[in-house]
Amino acid sequence: MVNDCNGEHSATACSARLRNVGDALYVIGGKWKLRIIIALSDGHMRFNELQRILDGISAKVLSNELKDLEINGFVKRSVNTGTPVVVTYEPTGYTSSLKEVLQALGNWGEQHREKLRMEGRQAS
Amino acid sequence: MVNDCNGEHSATACSARLRNVGDALYVIGGKWKLRIIIALSDGHMRFNELQRILDGISAKVLSNELKDLEINGFVKRSVNTGTPVVVTYEPTGYTSSLKEVLQALGNWGEQHREKLRMEGRQAS
Numbered sequence: 313m314v315n316d317c318n319g320e321h322s323a324t325a326c327s328a329r330l331r332n333v334g335d336a337l338y339v340i341g342g343k344w345k346l347r348i349i350i351a352l353s354d355g356h357m358r359f360n361e362l363q364r365i366l367d368g369i370s371a372k373v374l375s376n377e378l379k380d381l382e383i384n385g386f387v388k389r390s391v392n393t394g395t396p397v398v399v400t401y402e403p404t405g406y407t408s409s410l411k412e413v414l415q416a417l418g419n420w421g422e423q424h425r426e427k428l429r430m431e432g433r434q435a436s
Numbered sequence: 437m438v439n440d441c442n443g444e445h446s447a448t449a450c451s452a453r454l455r456n457v458g459d460a461l462y463v464i465g466g467k468w469k470l471r472i473i474i475a476l477s478d479g480h481m482r483f484n485e486l487q488r489i490l491d492g493i494s495a496k497v498l499s500n501e502l503k504d505l506e507i508n509g510f511v512k513r514s515v516n517t518g519t520p521v522v523v524t525y526e527p528t529g530y531t532s533s534l535k536e537v538l539q540a541l542g543n544w545g546e547q548h549r550e551k552l553r554m555e556g557r558q559a560s
Contacts, residue, residue: 329474329542330489336545337467346461350453365454409544416540418453420533421460 339384340410344369344377346417349386349410352403359399386410463508464534468493468501470541473510473534476527483523510534 340346344366351357351365363374378401381387385406392398464470468490475481475489487498502525505511509530516522 326474326477326489329538330471332542332545332549333470333474333538334545335549336541337470339548340544341465341467343461343465346457347454350450350457353450365450409547412540413537413544414453414457416536417460418456420464420537421456421458423533424463425456425459 336413340413342377344373345381345386346410346414348374348377348381349403349407350414352387352401353407357401359401362401460537464537466501468497469505469510470534470538472498472501472505473527473531474538476511476525477531481525483525486525 340349347366348362351362359371359374359378362378363369363371366374369377378387378389382389385404387407388402388404390400390402392400464473471490472486475486483495483498483502486502487493487495490498493501502511502513506513509528511531512526512528514524514526516524
């Protein structure tokens, strides 16, 4: 793949790859979105649970990210109007379209950490 | 995959996935790194070419991103001390470890754009 941009038609192939990856990053890039999606994959979940699991995210950022994810069809927000009112977030069917992305990133992160360990460095 | 965090051992599996994807994003996350890697895959390339291809990146950001990528072993910087001095950047062998990540993200970006097109919306 590293050479997909070489040879004939290189400019076209390269710009298509740039566009595709760019479009993906526009929607699911950033520090938190994919992590929120992973955490949500544990089923119905509440705001406070998400914030606890996603160590380091502020309430404001989590709230904005959940709204973005809802707009883009990855999150379903439900308000159960009992007493007390309970708001839950869950992944949608479209979330599963990210399976390969999450798998590839997870595999890569794991093997990269292993590489750093072998080299005697810290991952982060 | 969306249910990997469910059931028994869910906390452990979920936190491993969060950690792996988090580690990956720590190294190759952000708006530009993967796009720079795609552009570099066209072989030896100069700073100005990269900036032109990566429409919208400032020289300062590109310079910092290239340094980060060099530190993490994705980019080899060469200085050819002729007249004029020519600095080139090229991907390393380790860059190809990102093959699946780039493929998954590119495929997803393409199909997401197609989904938005079918829904009559703009991708970005």
